[in-house]
Amino acid sequence: MRELILTPTYGEYEFRWLREYGAVYRIKACFGETRIMVSDPAAMQFILMSGHFGTGPTLENGARLLYADGSVFRAKEEEHKRLRAVLNAGFSAGAVRKYLPIFERAAHSLTEHFEHLSGELIDVVPPFGRATLGTTSEAILGCSVDDLGDDFITNNLQLLSLASSQSPSGIIFDGLSRWIPPSIYETAIYLPVAPFTILRRAKNLAYELGKTVVEDIINAMRQKLENTGGFYGELVEQYHAADGKRTLNKRGIIAQTSLILIAGQDTTANTLAFGLVELAQNPGLQEKLRIEIHDAMSNSSARDIAYENMPLLNAFIKEVLRMYPAEVFSDRVARQDTVLPLSEPITTSDGKQTSQLPVPKGQILMFAIASYQRLQSRWGEDADTFRPSRWLDGGGVLKGEAMGPYANLLTFLGGSHTCLGWRFALLELQVFICELVGKFEFSLPPDGPARCRYGGTVLPALPDGKKGAVLRVKRVM
Numbered sequence: 001m002r003e004l005i006l007t008p009t010y011g012e013y014e015f016r017w018l019r020e021y022g023a024v025y026r027i028k029a030c031f032g033e034t035r036i037m038v039s040d041p042a043a044m045q046f047i048l049m050s051g052h053f054g055t056g057p058t059l060e061n062g063a064r065l066l067y068a069d070g071s072v073f074r075a076k077e078e079e080h081k082r083l084r085a086v087l088n089a090g091f092s093a094g095a096v097r098k099y100l101p102i103f104e105r106a107a108h109s110l111t112e113h114f115e116h117l118s119g120e121l122i123d124v125v126p127p128f129g130r131a132t133l134g135t136t137s138e139a140i141l142g143c144s145v146d147d148l149g150d151d152f153i154t155n156n157l158q159l160l161s162l163a164s165s166q167s168p169s170g171i172i173f174d175g176l177s178r179w180i181p182p183s184i185y186e187t188a189i190y191l192p193v194a195p196f197t198i199l200r201r202a203k204n205l206a207y208e209l210g211k212t213v214v215e216d217i218i219n220a221m222r223q224k225l226e227n228t229g230g231f232y233g234e235l236v237e238q239y240h241a242a243d244g245k246r247t248l249n250k251r252g253i254i255a256q257t258s259l260i261l262i263a264g265q266d267t268t269a270n271t272l273a274f275g276l277v278e279l280a281q282n283p284g285l286q287e288k289l290r291i292e293i294h295d296a297m298s299n300s301s302a303r304d305i306a307y308e309n310m311p312l313l314n315a316f317i318k319e320v321l322r323m324y325p326a327e328v329f330s331d332r333v334a335r336q337d338t339v340l341p342l343s344e345p346i347t348t349s350d351g352k353q354t355s356q357l358p359v360p361k362g363q364i365l366m367f368a369i370a371s372y373q374r375l376q377s378r379w380g381e382d383a384d385t386f387r388p389s390r391w392l393d394g395g396g397v398l399k400g401e402a403m404g405p406y407a408n409l410l411t412f413l414g415g416s417h418t419c420l421g422w423r424f425a426l427l428e429l430q431v432f433i434c435e436l437v438g439k440f441e442f443s444l445p446p447d448g449p450a451r452c453r454y455g456g457t458v459l460p461a462l463p464d465g466k467k468g469a470v471l472r473v474k475r476v477m
């Protein structure tokens with residue numbers, strides 16, 4: 001686990017193990033436990049779709065500390081299906097398209113921020129994080145990032161910094177936590193130590209925010225005032241109009257707040273930052289993309305840009321999502337004795353070849369998304385190279401069965417817990433990239449590009465290891 005998580009650059013060992021041992025192999029975890037790293041496509045599909053696997057202890061415990069009971073992430077089986085059915089309405093293609101003005105306003109604010117600093121070196125990660133927090137909050141809760149209040153923003157920054165810190169003791173605590181009963185684990189949040197104080201406060205602030213938003217919407221409805229409550233406004237209206245079966249009550253709506261704000265923030269902001277770092281390393285690609293953006297803008301008003309008809313933009317986004325999946329791995333646990341089907345046979349430790357791997361109940365697997373997205377059998381010999389043109393010339397993509405909701409990638413997972421906000425993130429990335437690359441040139445700082453390191457998700461890191469990506473930003477239009 002140390003080699004997997006604590007390396008200065010993410011994947012130093014993992015991608016070597018992938019080439020050496022293939023798409024299924026064992027790694028050592030804490031206290032003698034062995035986990036199975038899985039990036040074989042057939043096995044991953046089975047893990048997602050068979051119902052034989054549940055979320056593993058790391059993800060489950062993390063969610064207990066971060067997200068409210070009643071949030072869609074923590075819900076299981078029928079309750080999860082019910083919540084998804086209600087929440088999907090705010091994240092469908094049509095719903096997300098309605099958020100376009102919100103994304104555009106946020107993109108313009110970034111332009112205003114950057115143009116004052118034109119020619120300077122800027123850490124782009126903090127403004128991106130604030131922008132993505134703002135779009136989610138405006139689209140879903142109907143309130144701007146300023147409405148969230150100083151306490152919320154301060155705690156949000158502390159929370160993200162906490163999530164991005166990794167240490168050997170953290171790995172040991174995680175290994176131990178497997179044996180701690182959930183009820184006891186949940187009370188850990190009341191321990192008087194700094195990390196738990198931040199987590200406790202984050203949960204409380206999100207609850208208070210959700211409660212205020214929902215109560216304001218209800219009051220506005222009573223007074224027959226305009227409902228400006230974003231998707232929460234629609235949910236409250238639905239609840240009052242319907243019999244309650246396919247809707248969420250006040251408590252159910254409030255419970256989604258911490259999850260939705262966190263899930264949509266750093267994931268999207270870091271993806272954007274990684275994308276710009278790649279462009280800064282490849283000025284030719286950056287210029288080609290800028291030309292495509294200027295062409296699209298000159299042929300239509302900003303509001304009518306057909307983002308889906310911009311081949312290089314979309315190839316670029318797919319390649320960023322392939323190389324920098326926020327959730328590089330995720331733990332899963334076998335709910336029963338089962339057998340994993342494999343796309344390619346493996347050689348077991350006793351020298352036998354097999355296309356099926358028996359997995360006993362309780363075994364923890366590492367669902368290795370980053371490795372899957374570097375499989376040479378699926379993406380070609382140059383799977384480790386950032387090359388957006390692979391999506392244009394058709395070489396090295398779409399081999400084998402369909403995976404995930406988008407572009408055969410597992411960046412947004414797949415199966416019943418597929419990222420609720422994947423269309424939201426995609427349109428937001430399209431809008432932000434068009435605005436920023438259309439107007440600014442991004443180049444590298446003297447000390448080179450940000451690294452990619454693990455901190456709960458993968459994140460861009462400065463030479464001292466802190467989260468950040470410094471770029472020289474120069475206005476070009």
Ligand code: HEM
Binds near residue numbers: 412413416
């Ligand atoms: C590039 C950006 C994003 C990436 C890479 C991403 C990735 C993911 C992944 C991998 C999961 C599954 C986690 C697991 O079960 O192991 C997930 C779940 C989720 N995501 Fe995203 N996400 C992104 C943006 C967003 C946005 C913008 C939102 C909302 C505004 C969002 C909301 C959610 C929610 C609510 C879930 C839980 C779904 C469920 O359990 O049914 N995500 N995301």
